[in-house]
Amino acid sequence: MNLNTDSKLEKIMKSGQLAVTSEVGPPRGADLEEIEHKAGIIKDHVDAVNITDNQTSVTRLCSLAACIKLKLLGLEPVLQMVTRDRNRIALQSDILGAAAFGINNMLCLSGDHQSFGDNPKGQNVHDLDSMQLLQTVRLMRDEGKFLGGDEMKKPPRMFVGAAANPFADPFEIRVPRLAKKIAAGAEFIQTQCIYNLEKFEKWMAEARDRGLPEKTFIMAGLTPMKSVGMAKYMKNRVPGMDVPDEVIKRLQGVAKDKQADEGIKICIESILRLKECKGISGFHIMAIEWEEKVPGIVEAAGLYPRPTV
Amino acid sequence: MIVADKKPIEEIIEFVKDRERILVAGCNECVTVCEAGGKKEVGILASALRMYFKKQGRDVKVDEVTLERQCDHEYLEEIAGTVGNYDAIVSIACGVGIQFMAEEYPKMPVYPGVNTCFMGATEYRGLWVERCQGCGQCVLGQTAAVCPVARCAKRVFNGPCGGSTNGKCEISKETDCAWQLIVDRLKTLGKMDEYEKLFPIKDWSTDRAGGPRKVVREDVQQ
Structure with a gap:
């Protein structure tokens, strides 16, 4: 097996096994206990844990510190890094810092606009965009160089990924955009939450037509719905989200206290269906503030036990 | 063009409330097109200031002038002979014009009467959009x-x-x-x-x- 890094995620996917990741959001305070607790719930059921980077532009404990904590606990973190808050100096610096602590995975994102968060009056940076951040990590890792051209003594050995949204507009460039991220250096892809399976499968078919799953590992993103309210919110308020009416109707069809169970059921069924979709290398289960449901989903979807590599 | 928008009158009053002789200076270029700092807006702002001072029972002189351009020394020099009559200038040119006015008359307090927004164009009257x-x-x-x-x-x-x-x-x-x-x-x-x-x-x-x-x-x- 030809490995570029020490990443467990890379090993699992390169060995042809389905990978499972989940995500944990850091707390809004100087406290690592919560993240330790959340990660502890899922650690035996996932291969790696994404730590979000000030998601929805709400200020939180930093992703890098939380990743270091997980690493010290023996988990495999995926450092999410957005280009919204840091310029190229800070990005490269944080990449080195993460790598020095043995963090082997990174997800390059542009980040939600700051107007959604708790500092709408703040400046945004966007010195690089997400694709240029991918290129930066690959340049640092593969050529041992900084963006400025200087060489470094010990390059960061990061397995580097990107997000893809198969549902955002315009649809016709969704697959070309995936190709572009791969060309920029994305070795794995975690997709936006999938509720519209037909549309996702169409996107995957187009990706297969272009041979893209051979060039990157595509992980299907899933978020279980907790309620009808959440489904409606996701449909109407979250940019780039595609929640078909059938999903909402299905949740409406059960008693209110059973909606969460129904949401979990939908999620498990989606995974089972997508396990049959050619070109899928794993699942990224984003149970937002609902970490305790991840083990059950992983088990019911036949993804447990996790491989040891 | 450079697009600007009017500052709230309260903010402008705060700048000049203790002054006695005020010149409101407009610009005949971009800010005229976006209806924030041309001759018409000079008249409106000057009237509003006069009303404010009158209500305060104060006799404050508020004069008006609109220059061809405030981002050009040549046109700024046109008021060289009269600028000494004032103790403050409210410029409603763009931020460039306001600063050029201050540079031209170093001893004169100069205050902005607009917020300079962006380089843009008129989509239709009343809607200006950023392009550069x-x-x-x-x-x-x-x-x-x-x-x-x-x-x-x-x-x-x-x-x-x-x-x-x-x-x-x-x-x-x-x-x-x-x-x-x-x-x-x-x-x-x-x-x-x-x-x-x-x-x-x-x-x-x-x-x-x-x-x-x-x-x-x-x-x-x-």
Whole structure:
């Protein structure tokens, strides 16, 4: 097996096994206990844990510190890094810092606009965009160089990924955009939450037509719905989200206290269906503030036990 | 053109409330077109200030002038003979004109009467839109003549981001997604193959990042 890094995620996917990741959001305070607790719930059921980077532009404990904590606990973190808050100096610096602590995975994102968060009056940076951040990590890792051209003594050995949204507009460039991220250096892809399976499968078919799953590992993103309210919110308020009416109707069809169970059921069924979709290398289960449901989903979807590599 | 918008009158009053002789100075260029700082707006602002002082029972002189341009020493010199009659100037030119006025008359307090917003154009009367941020290294040749610096909320060069919905930006349903516009135009021009070219990391040193900028043209200097 030809490995570029020490990443467990890379090993699992390169060995042809389905990978499972989940995500944990850091707390809004100087406290690592919560993240330790959340990660502890899922650690035996996932291969790696994404730590979000000030998601929805709400200020939180930093992703890098939380990743270091997980690493010290023996988990495999995926450092999410957005280009919204840091310029190229800070990005490269944080990449080195993460790598020095043995963090082997990174997800390059542009980040939600700051107007959604708790500092709408703040400046945004966007010195690089997400694709240029991918290129930066690959340049640092593969050529041992900084963006400025200087060489470094010990390059960061990061397995580097990107997000893809198969549902955002315009649809016709969704697959070309995936190709572009791969060309920029994305070795794995975690997709936006999938509720519209037909549309996702169409996107995957187009990706297969272009041979893209051979060039990157595509992980299907899933978020279980907790309620009808959440489904409606996701449909109407979250940019780039595609929640078909059938999903909402299905949740409406059960008693209110059973909606969460129904949401979990939908999620498990989606995974089972997508396990049959050619070109899928794993699942990224984003149970937002609902970490305790991840083990059950992983088990019911036949993804447990996790491989040891 | 440079687009500006009126400052709230309360803010302007706060600047000049203790003054005795005020000159309100407009500009006949961009701010006239965007109806923020031309002759008409000079008259409106001067009247509002006069009303304010009258209500306060104070006898404050408020005069009006509209120069051809405030971003030009030649036109600023036109008021050299009378500027000594005032103890404050409220300029409603753009930020460039306001500063040039202050540089021309170093002893005179100069206050802004507008907020200078962006480089843009009139979509229709009452709606002015941004088109350029003066980054100093034009990318329109690579982006189907739609600027991602000025028109994308995240200024992404390899867009659109995941927040593009029905052609609109994630920040507002009123804001077009610049990358939807770029893709649409590439399609119209039959150049969709260009979409997959990765846009290299931008040199921002010609932008604000590089500090105050100058254009030096020795060939036209006298």
